Amino acid sequence: MRIDLHTHSTASDGTDTPAELVRNAVRAGLDVVALTDHDTVGGHDEATAALPPGLTLVTGAELSCRYEDVGVHMLAYLFDPREPEFARERELVRDDRVPRARGMVAKLRELGVPITWEQVARIAGDGSVGRPHVASALVELGVVGSVSDAFAPDWLADGGRAYVEKHELDPFTAVRLVKAAGGVAVLAHPMAVKRGARLPEKVIGELAEAGLDGVEVDHMDHDEAARDRLRGLAADCGLLVTGSSDYHGSRKTCVLGEYTTDPEVYGEIVRRATGAFPVPGAGG
Structure with a gap:
């Protein structure tokens, strides 16, 4: 089995x-x-x-x-x-996931990344939005090579430059x-x-x-x-x-x-x- x-x-x-x-x-x-x-x-x-x-x-x-x-x-x-x-x-x-993801998008834009909330929302679809959706947007933009690479201190890791608590x-x-x-x-x-x-x-x-x-x-x-x-x-x-x-x-x-x-x-x-x-x- x-x-x-x-x-x-x-x-x-x-x-x-x-x-x-x-x-x-x-x-x-x-x-x-x-x-x-x-x-x-x-x-x-x-x-x-x-x-x-x-x-x-x-x-x-x-x-x-x-x-x-x-x-x-x-x-x-x-x-x-x-x-x-x-x-x-x-x-x-779950209710805190959307404002958190929006906060990460805002931080990334401050870092010069041309990410948008509309892009993240499209990737998330009907799902409960989370860091992996933001990470996928970074992959789409060519900022990182993979979703795993986005979970690094430079980007979305706990305490990272674009991290937001929830x-x-x-x-x-x-x-x-x-x-x-x-x-x-x-x-x-x-x-x-x-x-x-x-x-x-x-x-x-x-x-x-x-x-x-x-x-x-x-x-x-x-x-x-x-x-x-x-x-x-x-x-x-x-x-x-x-x-x-x-x-x-x-x-x-x-x-x-x-x-x-x-x-x-x-x-x-x-x-x-x-x-x-x-x-x-x-x-x-």
């Missing part, structure tokens, strides 16, 4: 529609795929309606968090999307909200050096004590040393270990199923969840 628990669609900053994503998941030989758009469940209905036979959909979201000066992403799986407090917090984060959850609050909504919380790519400062290991231990369920270990932004360190940390803290592609369609180089999650770990995630259930495709 091949299981990919971290993907994005046009509901946030991916380039596949939710329907295209689930079809592409089948082509990639996946049996289970999680749709985890940034701070939104907006793609779940379309993905469910288009779910091909033989594929199971895990509903989820990737939550924008911050601990002191460190940006943190939290994967939330199989939660009740109607739980009011959690839904309200996701809405606050409303983000405290990760301890995020864990509490996910659990209260019947979901399972997994820390996303915590040792991705290219993304800026990393969460201290002692804080990961404290999150585990607060109810964190797991940590994403096998990820394109983790080298072998980071993976080994995270596996040891997960064992010490009693955390589940997951692997995922973090697929964004053509916006990034990662491919569906590039890294996967052990079926036993997936089964434990499903067992712990009470807010929602995986959705099997017809005949799945």
